[in-house]
Amino acid sequence: MATGKFFRQVPLPEQKSHNDDVLFPAVLSPTCTTAIQLSTFKEAIGAHKPWLESILVNTGAILFRGFPVTSPSDFNDVVEAFGFPEFSYVGGRVPRTQVVGRVYTANESPLHLEVPFHHEMAYNPDFPTKLFFFCDEEPEEGGETPIVLSHIVYEKMKERHPDFVAQLEEHGLMYITIHGDKEDPSSITGSSWKTAFQTDDKKIAEERAVKKGTKLEWMGNTAKLITGPIPAIRLDEASCRKTWFNSLAIAYSLPASERQNASAELGSGDPVDEDVMKDMLRILKEECVVIPWKKGDVLLVNNLTVLHSRLPLIKPPRRILASLCK
Numbered sequence: 366m367a368t369g370k371f372f373r374q375v376p377l378p379e380q381k382s383h384n385d386d387v388l389f390p391a392v393l394s395p396t397c398t399t400a401i402q403l404s405t406f407k408e409a410i411g412a413h414k415p416w417l418e419s420i421l422v423n424t425g426a427i428l429f430r431g432f433p434v435t436s437p438s439d440f441n442d443v444v445e446a447f448g449f450p451e452f453s454y455v456g457g458r459v460p461r462t463q464v465v466g467r468v469y470t471a472n473e474s475p476l477h478l479e480v481p482f483h484h485e486m487a488y489n490p491d492f493p494t495k496l497f498f499f500c501d502e503e504p505e506e507g508g509e510t511p512i513v514l515s516h517i518v519y520e521k522m523k524e525r526h527p528d529f530v531a532q533l534e535e536h537g538l539m540y541i542t543i544h545g546d547k548e549d550p551s552s553i554t555g556s557s558w559k560t561a562f563q564t565d566d567k568k569i570a571e572e573r574a575v576k577k578g579t580k581l582e583w584m585g586n587t588a589k590l591i592t593g594p595i596p597a598i599r600l601d602e603a604s605c606r607k608t609w610f611n612s613l614a615i616a617y618s619l620p621a622s623e624r625q626n627a628s629a630e631l632g633s634g635d636p637v638d639e640d641v642m643k644d645m646l647r648i649l650k651e652e653c654v655v656i657p658w659k660k661g662d663v664l665l666v667n668n669l670t671v672l673h674s675r676l677p678l679i680k681p682p683r684r685i686l687a688s689l690c691k
Contacts, residue, residue, distance in 0.1 A: 370396055371409040372417075375430075379656045389514060389654060390426035390664070403433045407446040414447065421495075422603045425514050425671040428656065429663040437686055440499040441466035443663055449690035452493040455563055456577035457486060458627070460548055460556045464686055471498065471687040472675065474553040476508060480675035481614040482649045484515065485668050485689065488540040488592055488612050488629075490578040493689040496666040496673070500658040501686055507679030510664065513653040513672050515608035519598060521648045522609065529641045530598070536632035537594035538611055543626045546586040554619070554627040558588035594632025601669050608670055614649060617642040649674075658685065 373396045380388045395401055410417065420427055434440055444467050451467050461469040472480050486492035498510060523530045542554065546565075549555030558581075562570040567583065574581040574590065582589040597611040616629040617637070630636055655676070666673060675685075 371405075371413060372396060377428075377656060379654055381652075381654050383514060383517070387424055389424055390428050390512060390656075391420050391424040392428045392430060393420075394429075394431040401433060403439055403442065406432050406434070407442055410443070410446040411448075417447075421665060421667050425667050426512055427665045429665070430659060430661075432661065432663070434499065434661045434663055437464045437468050437499070437501060438466075440497070440501075440663065440686060440688070441468045443499075444468070444497050444688045444690075447665075447690075449495055452689040452691045454689060455561075455573055456489055456491075456579065457561060458488065458542060458544075458554055458556055460560050461687070467688045468499070468686050469688065471685045472553060473550070474555065475551065476678035476681065476683055478553055479618070479677050480553050481618040481646075482511070482513060482653070482672040482674040483612045483615050484608075484610050484672055487610055488542075488595070490592075490595055493668050493691060495690040496668050497688040497690070498662075498664040498666070499686045499688075500660055500662040500684075502682045502684035503658055503660040504678055504683040505680035507677055508683040508685075509655045509657055509676045510685065511653040511655045511674050511676060512664075512666060513649055515610060515670050515672050516601070516604070516606035517652050518609035518645070518648055518672065519607050521652070522645060525644060525648075526638075526641050529638060532631055532633070532635070533597045533611075536635075538597040538613070539591065539593035539630050539632055539634075540595075540612065540616075541628050541630070542590045544588045544590065552623055552626070554615070554623065558590075561588075561590075599669070604670065606670075609672070610669075613637065613642060614646060614672075614674075618646065658683075 372393045375392050375394050383389050460473045544558040548557050559565045562573045571581050580591040599608050599610040
């Protein structure tokens with residue numbers, strides 16, 4: 366059984382200081398300088414879980430580096446050691462493939478494409494509260510997963526664009542996505558409705574859409590999904606801070622040819638100001654933290670308070686796996 370101080374916090378040059386010198390993200394490594402076993406790591410997670418959860422609340426994300434997590438199966442064991450309930454990806458907008466247990470591929474779009482900042486499944490009334498990522502294959506160059514504190518984005522946007530933020534808080538957002546009956550592997554939003562609802566039966570897809578608070582309209586074999594209005598600004602109860610909880614960056618970073626497949630508008634029906642969106646993208650880039658992946662890294666993200674993205678891969682390989690938790 367793991368005893369004593371098993372974890373130590375280590376600094377990385379990429380971290381940023383927020384909230385009275387709290388480093389974002391927290392980075393934890395083993396205190397022991399000799400090799401440890403996966404079973405010892407799992408026991409330590411159970412023994413220190415309240416402390417680890419408090420760090421997650423205070424910092425928004427924890428990077429576990431230097432632990433003996435070498436395979437998708439190991440990663441699955443680590444996720445299960447935390448004991449968080451699994452979150453079903455039914456209604457998700459991107460293709461994901463189960464690898465083992467609770468472990469899935471992350472966004473399967475071409476790795477040379479950027480995935481803009483978002484809270485996972487912010488376009489749904491129901492969304493995961495925590496995300497795990499695992500570096501199975503370390504990128505040679507590029508392919509990082511930037512993260513940014515959502516309350517900072519909210520505060521910057523409110524300072525620069527108070528009228529727009531007031532509209533968001535009053536009306537929320539309406540998300541509209543178009544899904545064919547086949548995958549489009551060239552797009553970051555290219556999942557079919559069959560993948561999104563994990564069925565090839567239209568009736569079952571309709572039933573599952575309703576459960577997710579989504580209106581489904583058929584255009585032949587193509588599905589138009591309309592969700593909302595749902596809040597785009599949320600209050601995080603643990604920190605008592607408002608967060609920029611939406612997927613606007615995805616909708617306004619897509620190539621013009623794809624925008625009709627994934628768009629967002631104010632819940633009032635009014636369009637979103639393009640200039641405001643450009644400034645939002647600048648804020649996200651300025652405030653984010655980008656830490657290069659290392660083989661075996663496990664990143665635990667508080668999905669309620671932190672947005673994440675994916676930078677284009679410059680030199681392969683890269684394999685990042687994910688697991689979603691309630």
